[in-house]
Amino acid sequence: MRSLYTIGGPLRWELRTQPSKVFKRYKFHGQPSHILSSKSTLLPSKPARTRFAPSPTGYLHLGSLRTALYNYLLAKATGGQFLVRIEDTDQTRIVSDAESKLYEDLKWAGLDWDEGPSIGGDFGPYKQSQRLPTYNQHASQLLDSGRAYRCFCSPAELDAIKAQNIKEGTSIGYNKTCSHIPEDVSTRRAAAGEPHCVRLRCEHEKPAPPFHDMVYGRYKTPFVPEDFILIKRDGYPTYHFANVIDDHLMQITHVIRGAEWLVSTPRHVMLYDAFGWEPPEFAHVGLLVDSNRQKLSKRLHDIGISSYREKGYLPVALLNYVALLGWSPLRTGQKKITETMDLETIISKFHLRFTRGDIRINDKLAFIQNYYLKRILAQPEYPETIQQVSNVILPNLEKAIGEVEKGRSDNPLLGPIIVPARPAEEDSNLVGKDYLRKMFEVDMKSFVDAESHVWRNANLIWEIPEESYVQALDIEMEQNTVDNFWVKHPDAAAPEGGNRPISALQDPDIWDMFDSLGRKPSKVVDLFHATVQEITDEAWTKESLEKKMKPLIMSIYSDREEHGKDRERGRRQVWGWHALRWIMVAGNVGPALIPSMELLGKAETMRRMSVAKRAALRWEQDEMKKFKDNSS
Ligand code: GLU
Numbered sequence: 001m002r003s004l005y006t007i008g009g010p011l012r013w014e015l016r017t018q019p020s021k022v023f024k025r026y027k028f029h030g031q032p033s034h035i036l037s038s039k040s041t042l043l044p045s046k047p048a049r050t051r052f053a054p055s056p057t058g059y060l061h062l063g064s065l066r067t068a069l070y071n072y073l074l075a076k077a078t079g080g081q082f083l084v085r086i087e088d089t090d091q092t093r094i095v096s097d098a099e100s101k102l103y104e105d106l107k108w109a110g111l112d113w114d115e116g117p118s119i120g121g122d123f124g125p126y127k128q129s130q131r132l133p134t135y136n137q138h139a140s141q142l143l144d145s146g147r148a149y150r151c152f153c154s155p156a157e158l159d160a161i162k163a164q165n166i167k168e169g170t171s172i173g174y175n176k177t178c179s180h181i182p183e184d185v186s187t188r189r190a191a192a193g194e195p196h197c198v199r200l201r202c203e204h205e206k207p208a209p210p211f212h213d214m215v216y217g218r219y220k221t222p223f224v225p226e227d228f229i230l231i232k233r234d235g236y237p238t239y240h241f242a243n244v245i246d247d248h249l250m251q252i253t254h255v256i257r258g259a260e261w262l263v264s265t266p267r268h269v270m271l272y273d274a275f276g277w278e279p280p281e282f283a284h285v286g287l288l289v290d291s292n293r294q295k296l297s298k299r300l301h302d303i304g305i306s307s308y309r310e311k312g313y314l315p316v317a318l319l320n321y322v323a324l325l326g327w328s329p330l331r332t333g334q335k336k337i338t339e340t341m342d343l344e345t346i347i348s349k350f351h352l353r354f355t356r357g358d359i360r361i362n363d364k365l366a367f368i369q370n371y372y373l374k375r376i377l378a379q380p381e382y383p384e385t386i387q388q389v390s391n392v393i394l395p396n397l398e399k400a401i402g403e404v405e406k407g408r409s410d411n412p413l414l415g416p417i418i419v420p421a422r423p424a425e426e427d428s429n430l431v432g433k434d435y436l437r438k439m440f441e442v443d444m445k446s447f448v449d450a451e452s453h454v455w456r457n458a459n460l461i462w463e464i465p466e467e468s469y470v471q472a473l474d475i476e477m478e479q480n481t482v483d484n485f486w487v488k489h490p491d492a493a494a495p496e497g498g499n500r501p502i503s504a505l506q507d508p509d510i511w512d513m514f515d516s517l518g519r520k521p522s523k524v525v526d527l528f529h530a531t532v533q534e535i536t537d538e539a540w541t542k543e544s545l546e547k548k549m550k551p552l553i554m555s556i557y558s559d560r561e562e563h564g565k566d567r568e569r570g571r572r573q574v575w576g577w578h579a580l581r582w583i584m585v586a587g588n589v590g591p592a593l594i595p596s597m598e599l600l601g602k603a604e605t606m607r608r609m610s611v612a613k614r615a616a617l618r619w620e621q622d623e624m625k626k627f628k629d630n631s632s
Contacts, residue, residue, distance in 0.1 A: 008582060042351030043331075047080035048253045052106075052113070054241065056098035059296055060105040061303040062257060062361070063288050063296060066322045068286065069528070070256045070354075072111045072321070072364040077350040080253070084116030085246060086127040088234045104375040105305040107316045110343060114251075135237040137246050138275070139198045139230055140262060147274040148230060150186045150196045151178040173226025174199065198231040200267075200274060208266030209273065214283035215259075215354045221266045240264060249457045252280050259284040285407045286326050286359040293358060311449035312396040313391065313455055316342050317369040328600075339364070340371045364449045373447055390440050396450035397440060401430050403463060404454055408462070415463030420601050431461060438599055443591035458594060461584040464608070469615030472587035476578065477619070485524055485575065486514035488555040514557060519623070522616035524579045531607045535602070542598045549594070553577055559612040583612040 050071035054064060069293050075082035084106070088094055096286050103118070115121025116628050125131055142148035151174070153161070159598040161175050166196060178186075190196060202208075202225045210220035230241040237245075247255060262284040272586055288296045296303050301407030308318050320341055329349040341349065408414050421439075431439075446519040447453050452506070454461070464546050476482060517523040535544060580593050584605070590596070 003236070025348070036073070037306070043074075044078055044253065044352075046078070046253070047072045048213060049081050049083065049251050050075045050254050050256065051083040051250065051252050052111075053085045053087050053246075053257075054102055055090065055093070055239075056102065057090065057095055059095075059098060059101050060305040061296070062305070062322060063303070065105075065109060065305055065318070066288070066325055066345040067257055067285070068106060068111055069109075069319060069322055070283075070327070071254075072113075073347055073350040074254055074256065075114070078345045081248060082111075083121070083123075083252070084113040084126065085250070086117055086129075087239060087240050088127060088129045088241065089235060091129070091234070101306065102453065105309070108309060109305070109319060111319075122495075126542050128237070128246065131242070131246070132235065132237075133552050134246060134249070135231065135242055136235075139237075139241070142200070142230070142274055143198065145274075146183075146201065148198050148200050149179050149181070149189055149227075151199045151227075152181070152189060152194055152196045153178060154195075172224070173228075176227055179227060180624070184487040195233050197229050197233050199227040199229055200268065200270065202227050208270050211265060211269045211279065211282065213262065213265070213519060214281060214352055215356055216262065216284060218533045219262065221263065222262070225267060225270065225345050230271075231500070235496075240267050240271065243273075244268050247274070247280055248272070248277050252282045254283065256283045256285060259287050283354060285354045286357050288325060288361055289358045293360070296361065296412075310396055310399065311451065312393040312453070313365070313369055313449065314392060314448065315373055317365065317372045319343055320346070320368050320372075321365045324364065325361060326355045329354070334491060340368055369448055370446070374445055379560075386441060386444070387592075388439055391445075392449065393447065394436055394440060396453060397436060399431060400450040401436075401453040404458070405430055407496075412465065413468055414458065415465050417461060418463055418604055420599075420604050421461050441598055442595045456590055459588055459590050462601060464586045464588075464611070465612050466618075468586040468588075469582070469612055470618055472582055473615060473619045476582065476587060477519075477521070482519075482575070483518055483559040485517035485521070486557040487517055487527065487558070488514050488557060520620055521579075521614075522581075522613055522620060523615050524575075525583055525613045527552060527556070527611060528580065528583055529613070530603075531604075532605060532609065540598065540602050542595055545594050545597055549580070553580060584608055 009069060013577075025051070040603055052064075052068040052071050054060070054068075055417070060068075072082045074080070080562075086099060090097075095139070096305075099117075106113070113119070115123065115127045143150070153174075156179075158174070158409075161177075165172060175431045178196075179199075181189075207223060208221050208225050208627075228240065229238050231237050246252075265282055269279055290296060290301060305318075320339075323341070323346050324339055326341065329341070329346075329351075330351060357631075358579075373389065374594050376386065400448045404411075405417075417430065421435045423435075424431045439457055440453075442460070443453070443457055446456065531548055535548055553573060556576035556579050557573060558575035577593075578587075581587055583592055583595060585608075600608075
């Protein structure tokens, strides 16, 4: 707790210049950026060389994408270079396709690197397993200077030392047995092929030197470091050794990485010291945690970047979202911070003030995704951009449809795929490409992810069983207590209040404007049927559908009994939209109706009208039966 109040590191100066009211805990622990004044102090003045150094032991996930992004941003914001380096020194944990997937995911996200595997660069190779001679040469350098020594202890001996430490409750780690072996003996034993590792010689009882971290300020470990391993018995370097040598040789100026590496950094600083090198600047960004403050894990959370890809998230949205997990643009003046930013904008606003402490992931992604879709729709170059977006999303929609289709026979709410959605014969897709594209465009504004989009638009893909119509009608009539339907005379002036509810009780004269359809939804269907029937296939466009149908929609009323103390009973209100939603999609929630009708086409619309009519008649018969049963 105390540490939350500690003012240290980069925030110190700026905080002191602020009025006292800013000295609140959240100002230190939360987002420090808005209390900082000028951007010039927040970026290095020289071009930064940064790197993303993944180990191919797993796939890119939210946390590692964020690390890559911050490094990328710093390089781009300062006119520097962003490198990718593969840290594959732990050969036992390599996942075979991890490396290729990492490249694929980074490219998808648009984080192109200036140097790295496959493209090369002046400081290659960029894969650690191809740099073993470099590490050995540097290990020899430390052996020669006496800063390192060979350790011939076997794994069994090391286990025994560990057990002894545990027994004695000490944490000194390796007991330095081999540090006393004379150099010539050590060289001879190594030359004779005796297995060994190389360890750094650390000074007894002296903790590692402190260093400055851009997020955490001055960091000093209380632990006395053990003589840690530089080159393992298998000849591969440890992560620490290779990482430091490469960062130095590749002239990395800034290392931005997850806070889990903070505890390793003292060892790195010791290595820089042993070589007499200047360490880079470090920034350890907070760990991503869920709402229960649990560290995000592959096992518990669906955080793989490919799964975001498959859900249909746009790279621009995902990057924007990830950027905000521990960073935000500076506030200028009193203006509210705009959080929706494309990559270019983030680069232009980038600075090195990160949030300290764990970062809880939030649910802004859906909002951000939706923002970009809407923005794309509003662009003048609309058709091409839409095309680009749908190219990203359509394959994911297809996949999601496939998933629903697999379990469809067990789902009483879905019939077979409707005729207009079916693909041409030679096409192996479930839904025609052209149809899918148009469907996406109808409701693109509400797209968040492929799966939920398919469910939202299920009515445009699958038939709706008659049973669903009956049930929906039942709910409408019973739960919403619809009493009677009315159709307003076509020549009658709009009742006062236009299409707002009017009270039939208040002004009985108004009744003259309406003809009663009774409690008979089938009659409402007939009216729609007659109107729609007149529209020819050629005139089947959104515009003419709207023109023809609007007057009818606005003339269908229902009396409904409203519950609640303050409501009048017997209010009459426009029911036309309800009616049409019930006729077209059994009352289900989904995209706008008229564009949906345009997409479905006349034949499918008329087919739905017949299903609705049958369902209405069934419902009316049931009503009649109930009435008779009650009165006998
Ligand atoms: N190879 C480490 C990892 O997998 C890199 C840590 C660092 O950036 O130094 O995350």
